[in-house]
Amino acid sequence: MTETVASQQRFPLITQEALDDLRSRIGQQFDRPAPHVSEATADSIRHWALGIGDDNPLWLDPEYARNTLWGGIIAPGTFLYAFDRVVSGYVGGLPGVHAMFAGTDWQWYEPIRLGDRIEARPVLKDLLELESSFSGRSVKQTYRVSFFNQDGVLICEADSWCIRTQRDVARERATREAVEPRVWSPQEIADIDRHYAQYRRRGATPRYWEDVEVGEALPTMLKGPSTVTSFVCFTQGWGSLYVKAHGPAFEMFRKHPALGIPNDLGVPEPPERVHWDSELARAVGVPAAYDYGPERISWLGHLMTDWIGDDGFLNRLNVQVRRHNIIGDLTTCGGTVTGKRVEDGKHLVEVAVAGTNQRGEQTAVGTAIATLPSKSG
Template identity: 35%
Template sequence: VSWDGTRHFAYGYGDDNPLWCERDYGKGTRWEGLIAPPAFIYTMGEPGVPPHDPETKALLKGDPLVGLGSYQAQMDIEWWRPLRIGDRLWKRSAIIGVKVKEKSEFSGRSVAETQGWLYYNQDQELVAIQRGTWIRAERHASAKKKKKYKLPEPYTDDYLKKIEAAYDAETRRGSQIRYFEDVEVGEELPTIVRGPLRTSDIIVWHLGWGMQLTPPGAFRLSYNVRKKVPGMYTPNELNVPDTVQRLHWEQDWAEKIGIARPYDYGGMRETFLTNILTNWMGDDGWLWKLSCQHRVFVYLGDTYWVKGRVTGKERTGAGNEVHLEVWVENQHGDRCTPGSAVVLLPGRDGPVKLPRPAQEGIDEMYAHEVERHR
């Protein structure tokens, strides 16, 4: 974790919260220093196990789904401790669920693949866990079975002014403590807007996100990856092999695989949901859990309206829990990403205590997760 890293990541999703964007602001908070935004774990995680030896690689025979389209469907995250300057993360990963669907509305045969990532720091402390589901589908089938989605249309000046007004109105709780006792069930979170989504926004998102590309590198490094995984590259309009990931920014390739327009990453919407929550809860709150589903494509040109409301509150062994419904909807009013969250807030009797994982040890928690999804 570095100041540059947290700032670049936050700027990539449109957040300038001083808790992770200013070097010294955090010294005056309960954290006593800069901390990373919750979704910063997306940029981190060195392998927690050594690479497979040649015999194991031969036995596993690689990814049987390589070359299939990958469409993010769901993400569940829990956070247990903050990331501070100098922290390093390792991660253990596993496929914890596979469901085959012979026929789907979107494509032909598809597979719902659920993966888990357990993150821990240099002190062997568990930091967070992610559980994500991707739909792996045959690209040629999805191209034949194009589903109808509402596409963005040119914006009127009045609608653009509405977006600008929402940007001007965005507020952040910051150092003003939001006490558990003051929260009311049914209250709405201040809406935030992100968009309309442009190719330049995708580029800036990538700058903060890190080397999350196929391939992880350019020119010679890209060529070296292509030699190993040629299926990850297809000819572009100039007959030059290029990453299949360009469906997020290249119109021609998106159309060829059955997508009407280039579209965003699920991680962007997940991060926007963390953004509305951190704006609302302030410096002294703790985002514990987030769960969401991606049900509608968000295309280049679409606008994200990020909203939420309080659905419940209770005092438990974990602390002062506030339960929230959160979601992303587009300019058509479609709920693209519905979700839920749990935030821990301080009470007038004391600050938030950080939540704990189901198991304290890395091996024990890893085994717990695998067994939980059998």
């Protein structure tokens, strides 16, 4: 079989010189691409919410939202992924070395309200050298991103990290374990459709802290089966990292030559196309095109906000992305209450959350903390 352009491409390895140069930037501010969103408008909130499959009227319906505790439309906390490229996986340094988004630790202090203008301020926080069975030498690259609204109020802090992997090593090692995308039968699709039709969010019915029991399981939420269409839908709300067209695309490749990976036609395209191009995904060691990591973390955020109801507030969501979610995968999102406490007057619950594919593999694992209303007031 004739080798494709992507399979013949040779990519840079991680060198000590490049790593030392990147380490010198820790704690410093830096230039980065403009955000996809800078203001929480009704349109941008809607695009985000529907991009993760969340049609909660608290985000979408002004009349409904007006009659809630919040007095108007608010947005899912993970919407902040659209306000900054860094928290979404944009990484500097190590040109030509693949970046795989691996997780975010979100801490929200205030809700995102309709009309908020939000500024993100990221800094490189840490570099951790690793030895990966997937790609040999690798690096965990962590950023701290602080988000402020138009009044200068800190509404959120997030630590977000990527694993930098060596593409050629990953491709060579990946041939040992082939995973084929799942093909679903009409009956299985009907069963998935039935789940979606029967699913109910908590909504306006309060979930009181006193009624929650440690060990209680959250209702199951399905996401998928994943398709290129669903990836594109997420990208419409999130904005992507490197998707540009025509002149702006070529300008980006001139400034950052390692981003321009020739396709089969010899035309440069960004490495982000692993999310819709299975050939390039295989060239970096993944069985097929795969989803965006922030998407799965946002699904677990959706799981939590549906469970806590309109009167709850999601304080923290710390999720690690463990495996790739490839085309055809169905993710079952679930959680279990692991603790409850009163702290600084807030009635808090802690939940272990996870996303599991149809092969029984946990692709995302984390912890969530939320404030619930109390019967004591």
